[in-house]
Amino acid sequence: xxxxxxxxxxxxxxxxxxxxxxxxxxxxxxxxxxxxxxxxxxxxxxxxxxxxxxxxxxxxxxxxxxxxxxxxxxxxxxxxxxxxxxxxxxxxxxxxxxxxxxxxxxxxxxxxxxxxxxxxxxxxxxxxxxxxxxxxxxxxxxxxxxxx
Numbered sequence: 001x002x003x004x005x006x007x008x009x010x011x012x013x014x015x016x017x018x019x020x021x022x023x024x025x026x027x028x029x030x031x032x033x034x035x036x037x038x039x040x041x042x043x044x045x046x047x048x049x050x051x052x053x054x055x056x057x058x059x060x061x062x063x064x065x066x067x068x069x070x071x072x073x074x075x076x077x078x079x080x081x082x083x084x085x086x087x088x089x090x091x092x093x094x095x096x097x098x099x100x101x102x103x104x105x106x107x108x109x110x111x112x113x114x115x116x117x118x119x120x121x122x123x124x125x126x127x128x129x130x131x132x133x134x135x136x137x138x139x140x141x142x143x144x145x146x147x148x
Contacts, residue, residue, distance in 0.1 A: 043085060043102035049110065056134040058110065063128035064101075070130060074118050079132070082107045113137065 048059045060081060062070060070083040084105045115137035123132045 043104050044106050044108065047081075047108055055136055056112070058130075058132040058134070060108070060130040060132075061128065062125070062130050065128065067125050070125065072123050072130075072132065074112070074121065077112050077114060077116070079110045079112055079121075079134070080107070081109075081130070081132075 046061045048057075050057055058079070058081075062083070062085075064085055065083060069085070070081070073080045073082075082105070085103050112134060113136070116134065117137065120135045121132065123130065125131075
């Protein structure tokens with residue numbers, strides 16, 4: 001038995017828009033993959049985001065970066081992680097076959113729950129792994145209102 005699905009033109013337009021973006025990006029504006037080569041202009045670090053009983057944790061892989069190359073900001077409930085991995089000078093030696101590591105600026109943003117205490121957010125960078133611990137806000141307790 002088939003279900004009747006209402007046609008949503010906005011959803012269709014969004015799908016078309018994404019398809020066109022992907023087509024233009026792949027065809028004209030970014031280097032394509034040839035023989036395993038990757039796009040060296042764009043780089044987004046891998047990020048894990050998970051929840052524990054008392055906190056949220058964000059872990060970002062940032063190999064080859066120094067602490068000074070990374071910025072973490074919180075503004076209006078949006079935690080922003082940004083930085084840049086600088087392009088290394090090309091090695092001109094015998095035996096150099098390919099360059100696959102990506103370089104450039106990156107920018108990641110995460111919307112956090114309301115009522116967080118920004119002063120309690122802690123970030124640690126060790127061995128190319130940035131770990132950000134975000135304590136969960138204390139739940140507001142119901143307030144008993146006395147009737148006079």
